Amino acid sequence: MYKFLFLVIILISFSNRVQSQLTQKLPYRKPNKTEYNPTFFPTFQKEINLAVPSLGSFAVLRHDTLVYEHYFHGGTDTTLFNIKSITKSIISAIGGIAKDNGKLPDLNTPVLNILTEYNHSSYPENVWFALTRSEDDSIRRTLTLQNILTMQTGFEWDDFGPLANAYVSSSDPVRFMLDLPFSHNPGETFNYCSGASSIFGAVLDKVLKTDLKKYANSTLFNPINVILKKWDTDPTGRYVGASEMYLTTQDLIRFGLLYLRNGKANDKQIISDLWIKESLAKHATLDKWPTLINPNGYGYFWWRRKTNGRQAYIASGAGGQLICIIPDLDMVIATTCFFNEKNRGRTEIKLLHSFIDKVVLATIVNTKK
Numbered sequence: 001m002y003k004f005l006f007l008v009i010i011l012i013s014f015s016n017r018v019q020s021q022l023t024q025k026l027p028y029r030k031p032n033k034t035e036y037n038p039t040f041f042p043t044f045q046k047e048i049n050l051a052v053p054s055l056g057s058f059a060v061l062r063h064d065t066l067v068y069e070h071y072f073h074g075g076t077d078t079t080l081f082n083i084k085s086i087t088k089s090i091i092s093a094i095g096g097i098a099k100d101n102g103k104l105p106d107l108n109t110p111v112l113n114i115l116t117e118y119n120h121s122s123y124p125e126n127v128w129f130a131l132t133r134s135e136d137d138s139i140r141r142t143l144t145l146q147n148i149l150t151m152q153t154g155f156e157w158d159d160f161g162p163l164a165n166a167y168v169s170s171s172d173p174v175r176f177m178l179d180l181p182f183s184h185n186p187g188e189t190f191n192y193c194s195g196a197s198s199i200f201g202a203v204l205d206k207v208l209k210t211d212l213k214k215y216a217n218s219t220l221f222n223p224i225n226v227i228l229k230k231w232d233t234d235p236t237g238r239y240v241g242a243s244e245m246y247l248t249t250q251d252l253i254r255f256g257l258l259y260l261r262n263g264k265a266n267d268k269q270i271i272s273d274l275w276i277k278e279s280l281a282k283h284a285t286l287d288k289w290p291t292l293i294n295p296n297g298y299g300y301f302w303w304r305r306k307t308n309g310r311q312a313y314i315a316s317g318a319g320g321q322l323i324c325i326i327p328d329l330d331m332v333i334a335t336t337c338f339f340n341e342k343n344r345g346r347t348e349i350k351l352l353h354s355f356i357d358k359v360v361l362a363t364i365v366n367t368k369k
Contacts, residue, residue, distance in 0.1 A: 024225060025077065026250050028066040040362050041068050048355050054320065054343035056081055056336040057249040058352075060359055061257065063330050068359075069249070073338060080230060080246040081336040084317030087231075087245040088197045090220070090255065092149060092301035094212070095204060096263075096275035097219045103207050107146040111178075114203050118178045132181075139182045145203065147186040148196045149300040150283040156183040157193045167195050171235050174202045190284040190298055194242040197301060198234070201241025212239045224258050224265040226251045243317065249334050252315075256323040256332035259313065280304070280313045291316075291349040293357065305353075307360045320348035324356050329363050 031041075048058060049072055056075035060068040071077065098104040105114070112119045120137050127133070139154065147153055157163060157180065170176035177195035184191075205212050213231050221228045232244035247255075258264070259280070263271035282297030282304060289295045292314070294306040303314035307326065315323040320337030335352045337343055 026061065026066050026253060027064070028069060031062075031067040035062075035067065035366050036362055037366070044068075044355070044358060045070055051355070052320065052337065052348055052351055054337040054340055054348060056338050057334070058355070059249050059253055059334045061253050061332045061334075062363070064257070066253070071249075075249075075336070075338070077248060077250055079336075080248060081321065082243075082317075082339065083245050083247050083252065083321045083336070084243045084319065085194065085197075086247075086252065086315040086317040086321050086323060087240065087243045088194075088301040089315035089323070090216070090245065091197055091201055091204070091241045092279055093220055093255075093258075093271055094216050095149070095200065095300075096271045096279065098204060098208060099275060100272045101219075104204070105145070105207070107149065108144050110141055111143050111145060111148060111199060111203065112141050114206055115174070115178070115199070118175060136181050139185060140178065143186045145200070146283075148200050148203075151190050151192050151196060151298060151301075152187050152284055153191065153193050153196050154182045154184040154186040154188060155180045155191070155193055155195070157191060157195065159192050159194050164194065167198075173198045173234050174236070174238070190286055197241040198238075199241070200301075202238055204241075205238050220270065221251075223268060223270045224254045226254050249336055252321075252323050252334040252336070253332055256315070256325050256334060260325050260327060260330070260332055291346045291353070293350070293353045307353075307357050308364055310360060310364070312356075312360075316349065318349075319343045319345055320352050322349065322352055322356070326360060329360065329367070331360075331363065333359060 048055060055072040056079065057071045058068070059066060069077070071079070095104055143153060155177070167173055167176050173195065177199055201212070208215055213228060217228050226247070228245070228247070230246035231239050233239050258270060259276055262273040263269055263276045279300040279302055281299055283300065284298040286295045286298045286304070292303060292305050295304065296306055297304040299313070303316055305312050305314060310326050310328045313325045319339055320335060320343070322333070322335045324333040333356050337348050
């Protein structure tokens, strides 16, 4: 009996210690005069507060420590923000870990070779538009994991139109997507498609054969000192690959830092540096985008852009949720916004990129001194 109680006490103590490590805050240091003009961040804070009324947070990490972190309109460092499509970049990371572990097949594998339950049989002649359906199915069978990750699905799709609402309302979002007709052959052209990440999430769900949230915590989040508490599911019970994951601002910084450090955290290789490089490389041409200033390509659910001449890699979510990684400056920036009546959607994202540019410019100017 006493041995059992002793064991329980040891386990509780170990669990509390792990929880304490996972919730430890990122280090902060006040930047000195050689890094930033003493008036820069106070002035910046007033300007961004006025420009982005839905703003929840803005944080800047440089050389592994926070040099600026501020919360707005009631937000705190414990607030769980709905990070929307940043979830896509995270699901890409989970895919990378699965591939490193031999669970995810080659990216040239057709999606329907994995999700065989969505592979249609041939249609009888009396089924309406049987020929058109068969033609689409023949294209569908060429759709690969690479096409999905790079938003080159070829689907007839508009992420900002009524079709997206139908996808969100469907009883099976993956089936909805895999029943869509095609406007292009897969791999031909970039077309942002939230439903693509639902398909990729379903692939992970199938090849991993385990609870995706638990897998994400054990292989990705816990090793970088993050606890994923909330992640919504679709009506089929699958965790949503496209969005609806909730994290704190410091969680976003830690995730960005993992990519800045080429997949390493706490002296361990969490994701292979090869997957990091492939994820951030240009796989799809993207020379313009309404909310992205100076875009220059798209990776595996990662955006690319130039900020003041420096290459940046972006995880972006609706309404102003952003992670911006600038390797040349050893920097990660994270922003969040509240979804309230003051949030202007895509306007917030574009504005926040302009404020990121201000921080980057100030960093470059002072680095050259």
